[in-house]
Amino acid sequence: MNSIQKKILVLVIAVLFIMVAIWASLTYYNQKMQSQYNYILERYLIMSEVTSESQQMVAALNNYLIEPTAANLDEITANKKKIEKTKNKVSKFRNIDNDYALTNYENLIDSLLETTNQSVLALTEQQTEDYLSAFSEASRISKYISEMTLTLIDTELKTYDRFYRGIIDSSQELKKLGTWLLLLITLLLLLSAHWFSKRITRPVNKLTQAAHDLSMGRFDLKIEVDSNDEIAFLAKMFDKMRININNYLSEIKQKAQLEHELQQSKLLLQESQLRSLQSQINPHFLYNTLDILSKKAYLEGSEETSDLLVSVAGLLRYNINKLENSASLFEEVQVLKQYIDIQNARFTDRLQFQMEIDESCLDVEIPRLTLQPIVENAVIHAIEPAENGGSIWFRVIDGVDHVRIEMEDDGPGMTEERVQQMLQVNTKKPEGHFTGIGINNVVKRLSLFYNRNDLFDIESNIGVGTKVILKIPKTKRGE
Incomplete structure (x- = not known):
């Protein structure tokens, strides 16, 4: 299913892609023109350096001829290296148009270097006329280099004049292109936004109208939305809700009719119940x-x-008394004693019942009929089946925050599976005995009375016996 989020994401990605493509194209074109411009400017600067360095060479040679010191000689050597390095840079500018002129230009630089060497050598050999003639030649070559530099720069200007004009024209065209692209992108964005908003608002308007119809009680109109996104899913759920409400109203009408019929039959039922009570x-x-x-x-x-x-x-x-009423542990113990008196009359010496009670714990509240069903269960399962009877121990022990009640017998015991069945609160087969209240019922009422599930536990082993443990909180249920 195409979601609204995906549609928005696709729109944003498309716009970003167009903008990035335009930006990349403009940047590449601008960088290309800038590189060409820098290349031309570098050619002019290097040629200008040749003129400057040739003049510095003549000046250094003049200083050396006037004062032939080692420092002046080192200056000449340094100028030689500089002009040779610049000459190598100039050689890289060679092309078909300036091949001849550039060759003459390089020969002039070589001649300047050679004449400088001759002048220095003549001065060393004390040949005055020779080194003066060589110095004059070097000065003349330097002037030729300056003139040749201007000639080459002029040639370059003429060669790249068309390029400059192309750059200017391209800049104007680029500005126009940018303006048209901006207008085109703006138009596309407006059209996309209009289309996208209609794709959302049209289903929303249908849902709004459907909600209005439901508020007016018209549950028979089907809700249909012809989109393929979350709004269509919402419309389907809305239509299901309409159907469920319509069905629910029909059920309410049927139940109202049934309740009317039940009220009529209830009067007859009450009369029969009164007659039944008379026989109880x-x-x-x-x-x-x-x-x-x-x-x-x-x-x-x-x-x-x-x-x-x-x-x-x-x-x-x-x-x-009603089971939902609570009782004190003292009352429960008294009832347990009465129950044991009855069982002692029944079993005589076969039942041995021993009690260990901490009297300080008898004021705690517990659900009514909690202890008797547990002891009764022990009598039925531990005392009755045994030929010699058995023993039951009843203990009330004071704990830190609870009262521990133990009811133990020496009967046949139970398996772990049977213990878990008895501890299950939601079992559908509670054990019923004399009182009609089994262990499962006691577990349920303890859990509801204290709103806890950790108050009841059973420890049992086959052939050893069973111990039921209750941990009654000392705080009352309301607290």
Whole structure:
């Protein structure tokens, strides 16, 4: 899918490419003309150096003839080297047009050097007429070199006069070309910007009109955008949203009709529920009956039976409270003792229950019916199957920031896989026993009560036993 960003990037790259190409062409052309101009100027300067150096040679020779010292002789030698070096530079300017003139020019330089050597040699041999004649010849050759230099420069000026005029004409043409290119690029940019803006604004206008139609409640108009970028994708998603809203409104109408029908049937359902409740046993009636039986047994001298009925009644009364209510650890321990009294009457010596409780920890709050289901699970799985029964240990230990509750048995134990199944909060098969509340239910309620998942743990080994560990925070749930 061609995105808007890619289109903008292509436009920018195209403009930059055109500008860089124009800049490179102008720079190359300008550099070329500048190089040619510098080359010509260098030729003029080197020829001028020949004239200047030839005059310096004559002046140095005159000084040496007047005062033949080693310093003056060294000056002549240095001038010789300079003029020979300049002569080599002049040789590089040779072409078809100036070949003859440049050859004569080089011969004049050679003659000047040779005449200078003759004059120095004649002075050394004390030949006055010879060195004066040689000095005069050197002066004359120097004048010829100056005249020849002017002649060559004049020839160069005539040769490159057409080149100068071409440079001026090219500069004018280049200025016109730059102006036309600027106008052309500006026109192209305006046309591209207009085309690009229409490619964006036209789909946006369609989306705006579609949004207006939706705001007026017209969900039956299809939204179509004929572009191939993010706006087309947005239009498709917008159209899907329109369809979903339309379907949702249809569902709401259907649900409203169903709710009306349900309200009619709900009245009939409530009447049937009232009749069903009449056939149920009232737990409070059962509790009061057990209480009366315990007192009657006590009056008849059956104190053990009376205590057992009191324990059953207390357990029933505690269990009929709502599970979402919290209780203190003290209340949970009392209910656990009543449950153990009932089980002791059932198993007699087969059940050994030992408690180690730190009394300072009994005021902490925990969810109702937390301890009994765990101990009940131990009774069912560790005590009942064993012929000789077994032992259960219950401990309440004070920690730094929590209360540690341990419930341990010496039953057959469990596999690690079974332990993980029991710890899973979202399992769909909780274990139900006497109270109808299994280990999984306890784990869920602890997690919801404290908003934590690290309060419940099980340690178990096959043939060794099982230990359930609760770590109850000392801070209340609201804190």
